[in-house]
Amino acid sequence: MTKAFETFLIGLDEKEKAVFLPRFHTLVAGASGTGKTEADRKIIAEILKAIPDLKVVVFDVKETGRDWEGFGHDVPIYVKTATDVRFLRDLIETSEGRKIDWFLYELSIATEKAETWREVLANLERRLEETKKRYPKGSIREEKIGILILYMKALVKDLESVRISRELVLPHQINVVAVNRESQAFKELAVYSYVSEILDKQKYLVVIDEGSLLAPRERGTGCKRVIRRLFKAGRAAELYGIVSDQEITGIDESVRRQCWNWILGMQTEVAAQKRTADQIPGKSVKPDQIATLGVGWFYAVIRTPGKTEIKKFYLLPEGIPIETGKMLVRGELSIEEMMEKIAELRMKKVDEDLVYKERCENLERRMEEMKTEMSKLREQRDEFKNLCEKLKAEMPDKVELQNMKNELERTRENLVDAQRKLMRYSSLESFLTDFVRDAVKEAVPQVSPTASEVSVNVQSTVTDFNVTRLRETLSATDKDLQGQVLLLAAEGWFKEKRRISQVRDELRRAFNTSPRPGTIEKTLAELVAKGILEREKASQGGWLYWLKPEAEKLIKVKNTLTDEAK
Ligand SMILES: Nc1ncnc2c1ncn2[C@@H]1O[C@H](COP(=O)(O)OP(=O)(O)O)[C@@H](O)[C@H]1O
Ligand SMILES: [Mg+2]
DSSP states (O other): OOTTTTTEEEEEETSSSSSEEESSSSEESTTSSSHHHHHHHHHHHHHHHOOEEEEEEEEEEEOOOOOSSSSSSSSOOOOOOOOOOOHHHHHHHHHTOOOOOOGGGHHHHHHTTTOSHHHHHHHHHOOOOOHHHHHTOHHHHHHHHHHHHHHHHHHHHHTTOOOSSSOOOSSSEEEEEEOOTTTHHHHHHHHOOOOOOTTSSSEEEEEEEHHHHHHEEEEEETHHHHHHHHHHHHHGEEEEEEEESGGGBBBHHHHHHHHHEEEOOSSSSSSHHHHHHHHHHGGGGGHHHHTTOOOTTEEEEETTTTTEEEEEEEOOOOOOOOOHHHHHTTTTTOOOHHHHHHHHHHHHHHHHHHHHHHHHHHHHHHHHHHHHHHHHHHHHHHHHHHHHHHHHHHHOOHHHHHHHHHHHHHHHHHHHHHHHHHHHHHHHHHOOOOOOHHHHHHHTTSSSTTTTTTOOOHHHHHHOOOOOOOOOOOOTTTTSSSHHHHHHHHGGGGGGGGGGHHHHHHHHHHHHHOOHHHHHHHHHHHHHHSSSSEEOOTTTSEEEEEGGGGGGGGGOOOOOOOOOTO
């Protein structure tokens, strides 16, 4: 590979040699669970190392759940109110699953001068009324507009049900746009909105996980056009794209063509194995070889101008040292052990992030407080300044000042004199007191002057002691955190050693509460102090907590009704 192309480390080949990828658009394909998301993460991390001021936008779209949780930061979902007719057509076509070219004329009239989706809908409704007046009942035109109104209504309902931002906000290095739970139309609109903005910018990396959902082959979507444009934009603009999906052939050809790097993983279906092998230049990889790739193992097709290379490699997950990767390649470490290592690494990070986040929030709060304090001080300072000005203005003249000074000096001298006299007087007083006391002592020696002292004779005997230890009673209910933790303990949940993040998840699951990690930690520490829980440092950092075996019988759960329930 020539030096003209920036490259980054992606993994190791079977001979433990490092494999590098040029910094181009990349396509990642493989059956579910083969390590595509892991590959995306690695590429993101490596490109960020080279371009630290690059911004990453990840679209987390998979319906089955959050793939990117704990990675980067969620951002409010930005959408444009796009009312242009082609966009709306695409959007309606994907959400309805049918072509609506037939309706395009009516839609284009309705979108003219419309600023919002509601206005498009209102225009359609107005036109329906006009049509009803001018044409016989049940005309084709009436039917068309009627159907469009139904489509538009469904769309507007979909789009308006999500909390959205009208501004593109990408404050983080890695920004995750989580649209997993939104409708397909909404996903497309979000991707369209972000990508069309990013197209005018520089230094962005856009990650399109599940590419066939957003830029599929043989089908239009609301965002396919902008995705194509993004992948056409070259490295000159420092715009990069990663698109991943289960199969290479599911992704739009134009997007696929722009990806000079392909990372191809295992396929489960025979047909898919064949389709993948067919895509690899020179037919140098057989379908069987695709079928037998392990998790994290891929064939890379690496194209640079004038050269195409095909390499089998193990993808080194982000945060895993090369030496550990080599152990896996040599077979000294199983893939399960490696997965465990990755999970540990990530878990630690989530825990650290939680604590860190809270610390940040506390700092922010303190900052706010300091800011208010500062502004108060500033006000006081200004007041003082004004006062000084005023005083300066009202200052008496020099002669008067000198007189005042003299008078002050005289008063001071008088004061010093008075103090001296006072001291003399007090030493005289103490002399007299001593004198009188000694005189009295001499006169009546049997009287003790300190009558408050009492002497007691203690007879040394053997004494029995009865000690009753009062066990502290802890009252808690399932409405407070301590009670909830104790309930979990009573149910046996704390028999296993638990991390704070697990406790947090369990609290959310069992009681639908989400206290801060710091609060949870405090409560757990209190229960440790009270001898109910035990804890130890976890090998990957943080604490592990569990129920002291003998403490189990100390927790008594009483079921009562609350006042409301009664
Ligand atoms: N290179 C790898 N080495 C070790 N484990 C991996 C590797 N790639 C993925 N995994 C593990 O395999 C599982 C699935 O990976 P993931 O990237 O989510 O797959 P996909 O996105 O293809 O469904 C995860 O538990 C992940 O940690
Ligand atoms: Mg994935």
